[in-house]
C-alpha cells in the first residue's frame with residue numbers, strides 16, 4: 001500500500017484542478033483497502049474511494065484520506081452461449097474494452113472510450129451509444145465497510161437506472177466495489193439503437209468497426225481530459241412530464257425527447273446550447289464550444305470557477321425553459337459529498 005501525505009490531487013482527477021488532500025493511499029489489494037479503512041491513525045478522518053476521478057469535482061481541499069482503487073486482474077470463462085468476465089475494480093475501463101476486442105470478445109464496443117475504472121462503472125450505470133452497464137452486467141462484488149465481508153449482488157439487485165444504482169443510494173458510502181462480473185453473448189448482436197450508429201449500420205459489420213465508429217464520434221464531440229480538463233457530461237439529461245414536454249415542444253418544435261419510465265427525457269446539451277451558452281466562460285472554466293453539456297477547464301480553472309459557471313448554466317436553463325438540471329458530476333467538500341444546491345444555499349444565507 002502506497003501512502004503519501006498532503007498530496008496535490010491534480011493527476012488523480014480529470015478536471016485537472018489543483019486541490020490537495022491530507023492523505024492519499026493507493027490500494028492494490030482488498031487487504032490494503034481494509035488497512036486504510038481500519039488504520040487507527042485515520043479512524044476519525046473522512047475517507048473517499050476514487051477510481052480515475054473522471055466524474056468528480058473537489059469543491060475545496062479534502063481533509064481526509066483518499067483511497068485510489070488499484071485492484072487489478074481479469075479472467076474469462078465460456079459457458080453455454082455466453083462469455084463471462086471477472087474484472088477487478090481498479091482495471092481501466094477503456095483499456096478493458098479494447099482488450100476484450102483484441103481477445104475476440106464482442107459486446108463492450110458501444111461503451112468504448114468512457115474514462116474510469118471497471119469498479120466505478122456500476123455506480124452510475126455508465127451508458128453511451130445505446131448500451132448501459134446494466135445490459136452487460138452479471139454481478140457486482142463489494143467490500144462491506146462495516147462487516148468487511150465481500151458481498152455479491154446480482155445485476156437485478158443493483159437497482160440500475162439512468163445514471164443511477166443502489167451504490168448512489170442505499171449503499172452510498174458503505175461499500176467499495178472490488179470486482180464486476182460481465183456476461184456477454186458469444187453470438188454477437190450489434191446494438192444500433194443510437195441514431196448516428198443506425199445510419200451507418202451497413203458499414204458497421206464487425207464489433208471492431210462499431211468500436212472505431214464510436215471512438216470517432218466521441219473524439220469529434222468530447223474533449224480529451226488529457227488535453228483539456230473535464231468530467232464528461234456535467235449535468236444529467238432531465239426527465240420531464242408529458243404535459244411539460246408538450247408545452248415546450250409547442251414553443252420549441254426542434255426540441256427532441258424520448259419516452260422513458262416516468263416521463264420524457266430531453267437533451268440538457270440542447271437546452272444549454274439554445275441558451276447561447278456554448279463557449280461561455282467564468283474564470284478558467286468554460287462551457288465546451290462543441291458540446292454544451294461539458295464544462296472544461298481551459299485556463300487553470302479553480303473549483304470555484306466551475307461552481308460559478310455550473311450555477312449560471314443551471315439558472316439560465318431554469319429561467320428560459322423552467323427545467324431543473326441536476327449535476328451528474330459528484331461533488332466533494334472538505335469532508336463529505338455535497339452538491340451545487342447545498343453550496344449555493346450556504347452562500348446565499
Ligand code: FAD
Nearest residue numbers: 051052053054055115116117120126127128176177231232
Ligand atoms: P471516479 O470519478 O473516481 O468516482 C466516481 C464516484 O464513484 C465517486 O463518488 C467515488 O467516490 C465513487 N467510487 C469510485 N470507485 C468506487 C468503488 N470502487 N467503490 C465505491 N465507490 C467508488 N459516463 C457515462 O456514463 N457515459 C459516458 O459516455 C461518459 N463519458 C465521459 C467522457 C469523458 C471525457 C469523461 C471525463 C467522463 C465521462 N463519463 C461518462 C463519466 C465517467 O467516465 C464515469 O462516471 C466513470 O464510470 C467514472 O469512473 P471513475 O473511475 O473515474 O470514477
Ligand code: EPU
Nearest residue numbers: 128129130232233235236237267269270273290291292293
Ligand atoms: N446537443 C445540442 N448541443 C450541444 C450538445 C448536444 O444541440 O451542445 C443535442 C444533440 O444535437 C443531440 C442531443 O443534444 O440531439 C444529444 O446529444 P449527444 O448525442 O451528444 O448526447 P448527450 O445527451 O449530450 C449523452 C450522455 C453521454 C453519452 C452520450 C452518447 C448524459 C448526461 N450524457 O450525452 O455521457 O456519451 O449521450 O450516448 O446522459 C457522460 O455521462 O459523462 C457522458 C458523456
